[in-house]
Amino acid sequence: MAETTGGVIDAAERDLIIRSQAGDRAAFGKLVEQHMKRAYFAALGFLGSHDDALDISQEAFARAFDSRAKLDPGRPFYPWVYQIMRRLVFNISRDRKARGAKLEAATGWIVDDLSARALREGPAARLERSELEERLHGAIAGLADQEKEVLVLKEFEDLKYREIAELLEIPIGTVMSRLYSARKSLAKRLEGVV
Amino acid sequence: MxxxxxxxxxxxxxxxxxxxxxxxxxxxxxxxxxxxxxxxxxxxAVTLKPPPDQIWEDYMNSVYQKVERGVGWILLSLGAIVILSYGFWNGIKGLIETSAVPLFLKGAILAALVGAAVITVSVVREKVFMKTKDPYREIQR
Structure with a gap:
């Protein structure tokens, strides 16, 4: 299996990249197939909207295809696509902030086992959980982009600090400090419910 | 830490x-x-809500549609630039050659067109510069 966050790449992925660069659409399709879910969920965690996540992740692959000649076959495919996608995601986020737009469907994009537990716990607990869920969605949506990005990679993708650092091309210390700021900010926003 | x-x-x-x-x-x-x-x-405890399975089947087609549209936009833009430049050039040439328009009006029209061109180039240059060189573009405001 390909190591997709570091600098190591397996022979099969390398072969697909080389064939894609030669114009083989089927090979590029296989690369997309291997990484589309991961790209989609990374965008969803950040943007909180199914339609935006789908559109942006597909746009990132389309741009990757357009500039496939620049791709180094000796390096993994996903970090490269992720770098394209994060620029698109940050642009959307900046536009949303400029427009003062609120996160669409603020509570429809994540599920948590807290809610499932609450269903078994009765109406009072359910109310409490639903308040927590609502506040949590709002708190994540309100984080600064770079903090939200690290939180999403850590909590939703379950990556290690080293993997996040390699993916974002930043030192591990920066990953930890962004994560700390994100959690501190969440703790502040969730004060009273956590 | x-x-x-x-x-x-x-x-x-x-x-x-x-x-x-x-x-x-x-x-x-x-x-x-x-x-x-x-x-x-x-x-x-939070996990992301999975989308319907159908989207994975259509995913690649949408990627290719975006690739094709990208090519389409480039060709459309190139064609539009050539057509507009040609029309603009012919318009200016016609304006200079005609004797039906008084000289002062020719001068005013030319000045307005040159002014519009200068402003357009300046705005485009600034946008391109901000997009590529602005060191604060990822800073949260």
Whole structure:
């Protein structure tokens, strides 16, 4: 299996990249197939909207295809696509902030086992959980982009600090400090419910 | 940072010992660790809602549609630039050659067109510069 966050790449992925660069659409399709879910969920965690996540992740692959000649076959495919996608995601986020737009469907994009537990716990607990869920969605949506990005990679993708650092091309210390700021900010926003 | 490593289970045995010594001596760090662990419990329980399976079947087609549209936009833009430039050039040439328009009006029209061109080039240049060179473009405002 390909190591997709570091600098190591397996022979099969390398072969697909080389064939894609030669114009083989089927090979590029296989690369997309291997990484589309991961790209989609990374965008969803950040943007909180199914339609935006789908559109942006597909746009990132389309741009990757357009500039496939620049791709180094000796390096993994996903970090490269992720770098394209994060620029698109940050642009959307900046536009949303400029427009003062609120996160669409603020509570429809994540599920948590807290809610499932609450269903078994009765109406009072359910109310409490639903308040927590609502506040949590709002708190994540309100984080600064770079903090939200690290939180999403850590909590939703379950990556290690080293993997996040390699993916974002930043030192591990920066990953930890962004994560700390994100959690501190969440703790502040969730004060009273956590 | 040791607190973060502890919360995420990424401390080495040496760092665990170091943190244990700090926790024994510092109540504030203790409460910070508890606070971060609570947040980790809440965010750790969250998973992203999976989309309908159908979207994965159509995913690649949409990627190719975007690729094709990208090519389409480039060709459309190139064609539009050539057509507009040609029309603009012919319009200016016609304006200069005609004797039906008084000289002062010719001068005013030319001045307005040159002014519009200067402003357009300046705005485009600024946008391109901001997009590629602005060192603060990723800073949260």
């Amino acid at each position: 040791l607190v973060m490593g502890k919360v995420d289970g990424e401390l080495s045995p040496e760092e665990e010992n170091e943190l244990a010594a700090i926790l024994e001596a510092d109540d504030e760090i203790n409460s910070e660790l508890r606070r971060m662990e609570k947040i980790k419990t809440v965010t750790g």
